[in-house]
Amino acid sequence: MTAACFAELGHGVCVGDIDEARIRSLEAGRPAIHEPGLVELIERNRSRLRFTTDAREVFAAARIVFVCVGTPPTHSGDPDLSAVWAVIDGLPAASDGLVLAMKSTVPVGTGRKVRLELDSRGHAAVGYVSNPEFLAEGTAVADFQAPDRVVIGSSEEAPGDAVAALYEELGAPILRTDVPTAEMIKYASNAFLATKISFINEIANVCEETGADVSVVARGMGLDPRIGPQFLRAGLGYGGSCFPKDVAALKQLAGNSGYHFQLLTAVIEVNELQKRRVVAKLAKHLGALRGKTVTLLGLAFKPDTNDMREASSLVLAARLLAEGAHVRGWDPIALEEARGLLPGVELYDDLLVALEGADAAVVVTEWEAVRAFPYEQAGRVMRTAVLVDGRNVLDPDEARAAWFVYESVGRPSLA
Numbered sequence: 001m002t003a004a005c006f007a008e009l010g011h012g013v014c015v016g017d018i019d020e021a022r023i024r025s026l027e028a029g030r031p032a033i034h035e036p037g038l039v040e041l042i043e044r045n046r047s048r049l050r051f052t053t054d055a056r057e058v059f060a061a062a063r064i065v066f067v068c069v070g071t072p073p074t075h076s077g078d079p080d081l082s083a084v085w086a087v088i089d090g091l092p093a094a095s096d097g098l099v100l101a102m103k104s105t106v107p108v109g110t111g112r113k114v115r116l117e118l119d120s121r122g123h124a125a126v127g128y129v130s131n132p133e134f135l136a137e138g139t140a141v142a143d144f145q146a147p148d149r150v151v152i153g154s155s156e157e158a159p160g161d162a163v164a165a166l167y168e169e170l171g172a173p174i175l176r177t178d179v180p181t182a183e184m185i186k187y188a189s190n191a192f193l194a195t196k197i198s199f200i201n202e203i204a205n206v207c208e209e210t211g212a213d214v215s216v217v218a219r220g221m222g223l224d225p226r227i228g229p230q231f232l233r234a235g236l237g238y239g240g241s242c243f244p245k246d247v248a249a250l251k252q253l254a255g256n257s258g259y260h261f262q263l264l265t266a267v268i269e270v271n272e273l274q275k276r277r278v279v280a281k282l283a284k285h286l287g288a289l290r291g292k293t294v295t296l297l298g299l300a301f302k303p304d305t306n307d308m309r310e311a312s313s314l315v316l317a318a319r320l321l322a323e324g325a326h327v328r329g330w331d332p333i334a335l336e337e338a339r340g341l342l343p344g345v346e347l348y349d350d351l352l353v354a355l356e357g358a359d360a361a362v363v364v365t366e367w368e369a370v371r372a373f374p375y376e377q378a379g380r381v382m383r384t385a386v387l388v389d390g391r392n393v394l395d396p397d398e399a400r401a402a403w404f405v406y407e408s409v410g411r412p413s414l415a
């Protein structure tokens with residue numbers, strides 16, 4: 001993604017990865033992730049992009065090396081930094097003048113550790129810059145091209161200047177800071193957004209008890225510029241490759257340094273429980289779920305991506321299976337990714353076929369095809385017309401007019 005976007009800005013970019021299959025499909029113009037606009041971007045900039053599994057080729061070709069490796073969570077909640085260290089290990093002896101720009105999300109303090117390590121290995125003349133990434137999946141190309149801000153953390157001027165220069169033409173505010181502050185900005189931003197989501201989800205749960213409508217409450221809150229309208233969509237909770245991992249990592253980071261981050265503990269717990277509330281909503285209308293057929297509409301963690309990491313569908317499917325329900329899953333593009341992750345779930349690429357004979361449907365991911373829910377046809381093929389809208393994207397009046405029992409999150413129940 002980053003490579004294709006820098007190529008679009010006119011730079012020559014060499015992309016290195018240890019995964020040969022990934023490099024081969026990139027060469028063929030087929031990135032493994034589904035990201036709107038990415039295939040076209042690679043195609044348009046073919047002449048400026050080079051792909052390789054040989055790290056030496058990357059280091060030989062580049063002045064600035066962006067480290068974009070995965071930092072997945074470990075059992076302790078700390079991120080696994082082995083891929084980051086592998087990059088450092090791969091640095092050739094003659095690397096003076098090279099700048100390493102860290103895009104991967106790494107715990108606050110990692111940059112300083114890398115600096116010490118570089119110095120001790122005779123790489124004092126290799127620059128180090130923290131340049132966290134704020135791209136959201138599904139809008140990553142647009143987010144890169146029109147960022148809200150670019151954060152550049154460095155302890156020396158020159159490497160920071162070199163990285164900043166790459167972004168200047170985008171016209172976004174560039175915040176220059178030290179390395180730990182840049183690292184913390186990334187964690188604090190994601191943790192704050194996750195907190196906003198858990199907050200509105202708790203408000204939604206109280207709305208359900210009191211008869212208020214959370215979507216209107218969110219609109220009313222969002223009109224206050226100090227609060228802002230974004231990330232106040234109540235639903236099944238947050239998933240994806242960033243929020244769950246980064247919130248856990250920040251909590252862990254705080255804990256490792258002796259501070260108990262109470263707020264984040266609650267944010268995580270609310271998010272976990274939020275997905276499970278669907279089960280009670282289904283049982284309210286279907287009774288015991290044993291033997292009932294429930295169709296999950298959408299499996300990816302959000303629309304416009306095939307990413308299944310920490311998707312709500314995973315927890316929900318497992319809960320429903322544990323209740324003895326037959327679980328079906330529909331998704332327009334994430335089926336291949338879903339296959340190994342959802343044992344016991346029947347997968348469909350046709351929404352109406354997935355609904356045939358179902359006792360209930362649950363909106364898990366707000367795909368366009370779900371937003372345009374075909375009430376009439378669905379009502380004809382489902383055994384019972386029960387719809388639980390886990391993303392509040394359907395119109396309750398329309399659902400009621402089509403004789404559906406309709407439940408959503410934090411909006412008055414129209415059963």
Ligand code: UDX
Pocket residue numbers: 133134135136137138190193197230231232233234235236237238239240241242243301302
């Ligand atoms: C996020 C950040 O937005 C991005 O800046 C960062 O670089 C990576 O993490 P992403 O995970 O791609 O991006 O998706 P995002 O659109 O932020 O949604 C994350 C999750 O929160 C999704 O599961 C989404 O459904 C959920 N969400 C989002 C809500 O439940 N309510 C909201 O109001 C917004």
